[in-house]
Amino acid sequence: MRRMAAGANRTGLIIIGLLCLLAGLAALAISFGLAESVIPGLSSDKDLKPVAEVVGLQFSALIAIVAAVILAVIAVRWLAAQVPRKDSAKPLRMQQDARTGITTVTANVIAAAVADDLEATPEVVDAQVILRGTARAPELMVHVDVDERADIDAVVADISNRVTRNCSQALGSRLSAVGLELGIARTHQRKQRSVQL
């Protein structure tokens, strides 16, 4: 339903993972004396003076602050990207010719109407709808919670033949894509069925 930053997460993890892996392997290679054949003199009994000299250089404090700001911006943007996005459609422009008047509909209005229409199906307990795309190529993302004893095939047929058709007629165009996720709402049967005598 809502979009997550799956691509960004996996790309970010691969970059950070490879950097950590390479840094770790390089440190181990030097520590076990394997790097000596590549860089002569870099044996395991050498100290880390060349590394320490970097932090002793002039302007290194300023460079550290700049690096800290860049890293902080990357980290905050990455964290902010984790908030699931609805990515609803921009207000739909329904008019043929703007000179004769403008008709716009916000995506949430259509989504709420479709959700109400879905809940008219008796087996549907709860419905969430997101409308994406444009007025000419609308996409519907639907999540419905269905009663545990409902006939799933009948619910899907009702949604595909009635609800989405109503939506398509209301928008005046074919739906370019419909994604339907079916959840099952558990009801406590025994409590419902028990009768006090």
Added chain:
Amino acid sequence: MSAKLLRARPARVVPAVIVAILILALAVGLGWVGIAAILASNGAMDSALTGGVPGLDGIGSQQWGSPVIITIGIALALVGLILVIAAVSPGHKRLTGYRAETPDHIDRFEVALPTSALSNLAAAAADSVDGVSSVRAASNATSTNITFTTPVRDNAQIRNDVDSAVTERFASIAFDRTPTVKVHAQRRPA
């Protein structure tokens, strides 16, 4: 083939949040050390990092072969490997495909049930069998494990009934691949 409408694989939010927080912590640490170094030298912009944190000089006396460096190297390599595996492996599928006919007013129609829906369906079907006192169900995209408790000692018949109830329930739904069902019974005296 265009991307699926419904996301079936995990988005790796938890490792991403952990790594992002670690990067943020690193940034705060680095910034703090840098500012401390500049303040220590009375605001001189060309000051070195070692001015702020005296301990930084100690890095130079470490040897590459020392246990500390080897431990850090192993830890870094392991963390890197775990992150790369988390990024590359697709992860568990959380959706089971459903075979739906695409009506003529829709170009692309995708229907799927999350694994939690499979578990709930199976638990509801098992709950309707006589003799069952409680049910737990766990599912992945292709199979469902049901564990029910019953006070009955000889529960082979109930197990068969639960198995057929759940299998029938699944068979009545047009899955791409009908999930397999495994039933375990636990006797618990009432």
